[in-house]
Amino acid sequence: MINKFVSSIQEALADTRDGATVLIGGFGTAGIPDELIEGLLAQGARDLTVVNNNAGNGEQGLAALLKAGRVRKVVCSFPRQADSQVFDGLFRSGQVELELVPQGNLAERIRAAGAGIGGFFTPTAYGTDLAKKADGSPKETREIDGRMYVYETPIHADLALIRAECGDRWGNLTYRKAARNFGPVMAMAARKTVATVYSQVPLGGLDPEAIITPGIFVQAVVQIPRVATQAGGVKA
Amino acid sequence: MNYTRRTKDELAARVAQDIPEGATVNLGIGQPTLVANHIPPSREILLHSENGILGMGPAPAAGQEDYDLINAGKQPVTLLPGGAFFHHADSFAMMRGGHLDICVLGAFQVSAHGDLANWHTGEAGAIPAVGGAMDLAIGSKQTWVMMDLLTKQGQSKLVAQCTYPLTGIACVKRVYTDLATLACTPSGLQVLDMVPGLSLQALSELIGLPLTPA
Numbered sequence A: 001m002i003n004k005f006v007s008s009i010q011e012a013l014a015d016t017r018d019g020a021t022v023l024i025g026g027f028g029t030a031g032i033p034d035e036l037i038e039g040l041l042a043q044g045a046r047d048l049t050v051v052n053n054n055a056g057n058g059e060q061g062l063a064a065l066l067k068a069g070r071v072r073k074v075v076c077s078f079p080r081q082a083d084s085q086v087f088d089g090l091f092r093s094g095q096v097e098l099e100l101v102p103q104g105n106l107a108e109r110i111r112a113a114g115a116g117i118g119g120f121f122t123p124t125a126y127g128t129d130l131a132k133k134a135d136g137s138p139k140e141t142r143e144i145d146g147r148m149y150v151y152e153t154p155i156h157a158d159l160a161l162i163r164a165e166c167g168d169r170w171g172n173l174t175y176r177k178a179a180r181n182f183g184p185v186m187a188m189a190a191r192k193t194v195a196t197v198y199s200q201v202p203l204g205g206l207d208p209e210a211i212i213t214p215g216i217f218v219q220a221v222v223q224i225p226r227v228a229t230q231a232g233g234v235k236a
Numbered sequence B: 001m002n003y004t005r006r007t008k009d010e011l012a013a014r015v016a017q018d019i020p021e022g023a024t025v026n027l028g029i030g031q032p033t034l035v036a037n038h039i040p041p042s043r044e045i046l047l048h049s050e051n052g053i054l055g056m057g058p059a060p061a062a063g064q065e066d067y068d069l070i071n072a073g074k075q076p077v078t079l080l081p082g083g084a085f086f087h088h089a090d091s092f093a094m095m096r097g098g099h100l101d102i103c104v105l106g107a108f109q110v111s112a113h114g115d116l117a118n119w120h121t122g123e124a125g126a127i128p129a130v131g132g133a134m135d136l137a138i139g140s141k142q143t144w145v146m147m148d149l150l151t152k153q154g155q156s157k158l159v160a161q162c163t164y165p166l167t168g169i170a171c172v173k174r175v176y177t178d179l180a181t182l183a184c185t186p187s188g189l190q191v192l193d194m195v196p197g198l199s200l201q202a203l204s205e206l207i208g209l210p211l212t213p214a
Helices: A009-013 A034-043 A062-067 A085-092 A103-115 A183-189 B008-017 B031-038 B088-096 B133-139 B200-207
Strands: A021-024 A048-051 A071-076 A097-100 A120-122 A141-144 A147-152 A157-163 A190-197 A220-223 B024-027 B046-049 B053-057 B078-085 B102-105 B109-111 B142-147 B172-177 B180-185 B188-194 B211-213
Touching: A009 A034, A009 A190, A009 A220, A021 A034, A021 A183, A034 A062, A034 A157, A034 A190, A048 A062, A062 A071, A062 A085, A103 A120, A103 A147, A103 A183, A103 B088, A103 B133, A157 A183, A183 A190, A183 B088, B008 B031, B008 B142, B008 B172, B024 B031, B031 B102, B031 B142, B046 B088, B088 B133, B102 B133, B133 B142, B188 B200, B200 B211
Parallel strands: A021 A048, A021 A157, A048 A071, A071 A097, A157 A190, A190 A220, B024 B046, B024 B102, B102 B142, B142 B172, B188 B211
Antiparallel strands: A120 A147, A141 A147, B046 B053, B053 B078, B172 B180, B180 B188
């Protein structure tokens, strides 16, 4: 019998290795897998590359993981915020590396990894500083039908941490409102995807027309108590 | 010369006036968000939010906030009947794929031929953040900028060449400012309107570039 329900976050994250690349869902207040980030902090893996839209807010969640010195590199689109002080300090003192990626390129690079695409040409960032590699050399460009494009590579990951709404034992997931954001593409791109759900339903309990992430992309589902998503933390 | 700058709300109303019935529009964070308050109720316009919302509605009543339903600036919003949620790759496909009619963005600088700089001052020690700005700027059918014409130090933000790092090349069609509305064209800046009392010559002197009337 296929059963992707795991009884604890601790168990779901136990095999996370040092040096892992971890995709973490969420945008603003919505869809941040707080419980899973806390679980990763407790689990202890170090030298992580974290892929998220932001670089942590306040002192909790991703900011706490950064503060604990567990993150080697952040790949994100919008690190600088009013309350990103933990990242700001580490970045300025050279203790964490940043790869800044336009948000649409970030989503598409993750999607490409999940879809088995070896990269893609995008008009986004052509002619800008973000069309350069880490060493400052230009990324490959190509003219296609009279327009200039930049070659971007897929972002594969060892682990994805996702906040979903409902799940069944095959790992099928639904999301709530704008908490969906990066969840579906991140679930596709990691060798192991762990999702939290507020409600666990029997097979057949989800409308098959409404399943957003099919279970093939999900390896572990952990039910957590429902708490209303809170305000604050993030101000652009 | 006697003229009065447009207030932020007057500027937002000026932008809203040009958004046609049926348009799909993304309003950038900051000042452009104000445009939503000035769209005439008789006009049906679909607002897109980069975090996966189409058909975004106004802010909820106090006490009704749902922090799973926020805009790109992380403020609580509502969903209109007919609105939809989707994931990030689809949301940016709507931009990059040319499905969005208009985006309205803020800017540090815009060049006469439409280059945009709005993500990074390039200062030493500054931590850059780009978000969806580059995808929006090059993806929308029309990119409009909404900004004060002059910096606090009195320098024109409309320039011959951007000195700040670029967001996109030749992507801005129109610039709505507190003093005038201008079009960026391959042959330079064209003035679409000015606040009463301002002359073309005076505007040209403020900007420091040749202008042509529309």
